[in-house]
Amino acid sequence: MERTYVMVKPDGVQRNLIGNIVSRFEQKGYTLAAAKLVTLSKETAETHYSEHRERPFFGELVSFITSGPVFAMVWEGEGVIKAARQLIGATNPSEAAPGTIRGDLAVNVGMNVVHGSDSPESAEREIAIFFKEEELN
Ligand code: ATP
Numbered sequence: 001m002e003r004t005y006v007m008v009k010p011d012g013v014q015r016n017l018i019g020n021i022v023s024r025f026e027q028k029g030y031t032l033a034a035a036k037l038v039t040l041s042k043e044t045a046e047t048h049y050s051e052h053r054e055r056p057f058f059g060e061l062v063s064f065i066t067s068g069p070v071f072a073m074v075w076e077g078e079g080v081i082k083a084a085r086q087l088i089g090a091t092n093p094s095e096a097a098p099g100t101i102r103g104d105l106a107v108n109v110g111m112n113v114v115h116g117s118d119s120p121e122s123a124e125r126e127i128a129i130f131f132k133e134e135e136l137n
Pocket residue numbers: 052057061090091109110111112114115116117118
């Protein structure tokens with residue numbers, strides 16, 4: 001069954017939005033296969049965001065994502081990779097439609113409360129960064 005990696009970022013955890021975000025995936029009909037609260041090391045953050053290494057905001061991104069615990073999740077179900085991106089909304093919350101997580105809960109492109117894998121390859125790579133095979137249900 002298709003799986004994707006979704007992560008509530010430190011701003012979302014701090015603002016007590018875990019339940020709200022989990023609910024949206026549950027209500028849509030997806031199944032939680034794994035979840036944990038974890039504080040990322042600088043190394044893990046740099047690995048996760050390696051595609052952005054050359055971007056001007058890379059340092060800021062790594063320091064933000066390691067600033068407090070994140071809630072790491074694996075969601076499972078038909079078409080979940082694309083559907084998760086739709087539930088999350090546009091990267092920049094000012095462009096995210098109302099009804100999406102970012103459209104409803106965020107205003108800032110850096111602190112945009114949640115991450116979701118953007119392709120099957122990213123999903124597989126990111127799940128493996130955060131979870132061991134035996135942690136997946
Ligand atoms: P994510 O990977 O977090 O789900 P995304 O796939 O929607 O986000 P990307 O283009 O992969 O967006 O950017 C990764 C993250 O980098 C964004 O979520 C955002 O937090 C941060 N980011 C993107 N653009 C900027 C920017 N111009 N300034 C600051 N941070 C940015």
